[in-house]
Amino acid sequence: MKQIGFFISILLSSSLSLSAQQNAIVITVDTLSQNVYMLTGQGGNIGIYVGGEHVFMIDDQFDRLSPKIKKTIHSITDKPIAYLFNTHMHGDHTGGNINFNTKETTLIAHENVRKSLKTRLKERPELGNAILPEITFSEDVTLYDGNETIMAFHVHNAHTNGDAMVYFMNNNVLHMGDAYFSGRYPYIDLKNGGSVNGYIAAHKKALTIINGDTKIIPGHGRPSNKTELREYTAMLSEIRENIQKAIQEGKSLEDVEKDNSLTNKYDATHGNGFINPQRIRATFYNSLKNSPERY
Known part of the structure; x- marks a missing residue:
């Protein structure tokens, strides 16, 4: 009985801890x-x-946060959400689909996002069809609202195989999704179609669209701008060159993971997030090793 009570106590403690974290x-x-x-x-x-x-919404975090997110949106406006756009398939961007994708709201995403979410639905049928986009596109789609033009465009094999950015032309704001991690090393999901070359190419495409006054919404991190994005792209390009050279010299994955010199110029400023220096070196190595084509 004491053992049962001990496990119940652990379960209650874990539940209370999760509740406290959410609150x-x-x-x-x-x-x-x-x-x-x-x-x-x-x-x-x-x-x-x-x-x-109406409101155009981009991404929706986790489903458990939907009540808080809805309350915050209502503090900004009482207008209904007509469109919800997913920048890619990961759960911290699509988890709230089941709560926001109502009869009044149309969900839009790249066609590969729908494919990925259909796979998730097979594994968790209880989620229901509300997680799935009703409108998909292959390259780009444009919406109009009064004087505003909203351009969404696919960037190939960047963070995943289904990334898209959204640009509000008149407001001059670009949402880059996880194709940009402001102020930290990026997570490039190689297992779901992401690649180092595609990631850097996505940045270069964004830089051709925006100007010095553009505000950038990154997938993670603080709001950014063209100057910061240009510096970030240069950083990634330099790391790519360093690791490409190491590969050409016959260095192994283990060699690259241990070689701090490949990234130490940026580790203090960008290596303290979800992706640490060792992991970013491994990501670059695996991506470049498996995709040897030049850029």
Whole structure:
């Protein structure tokens, strides 16, 4: 009986701890333009565009946070959410689909996002079809709201195989999803189609679209701008060159993981997040080793 009581105590303690962590999460708001806001909580950054009659939402974090996110959106506007856009398939960007994708809201994503979410649905049928986009595209899609033009475009094999960025032209705000981790090393999901070359190419594409006044919503991190994105792209390109050279010299994965000199120029400023220096070196090695084509 004492042993049973001990396990019950552990379960209750774990449950209370998770509840406390959830309650501690605060959804914060950054106003980026007259009509566009960034919401930060737990998971990927959310973009909110308040149009003439309705709201355009980008990503929705985890399902357990939906009540807090809805409350925060309502503090900005009472207009209904007409469109919800997923920048890619990961759960910290799509977990709230089941709560936001209602009859009044249409879910949009790249076609590979729907494919990935259909696989998730097979594994967890209890989630229901609300997690699936109703509208998909292969390369780009454009929406119009009064004077605002909303451009969504696919970037190939960057963070995943289904990444898309969303640009609000008149408000001059670009949501890059996880194709940009502001102020930290990026997570490049090689198992789901991501690649180092595709990731850097996505940055270069973004740089051709935006200008010096553009506000950038990264998938994770604080709001950014063109200067910071250009510096970040240069950092990734330099690390790529270093690790490509190591590969050409016959270095093994273990050699590269241990070689701090390959990334130490940026480790103090970018290596303290989810992806540490050793892991970013391994990601670059595995991606470049398996995709030897030049860039």
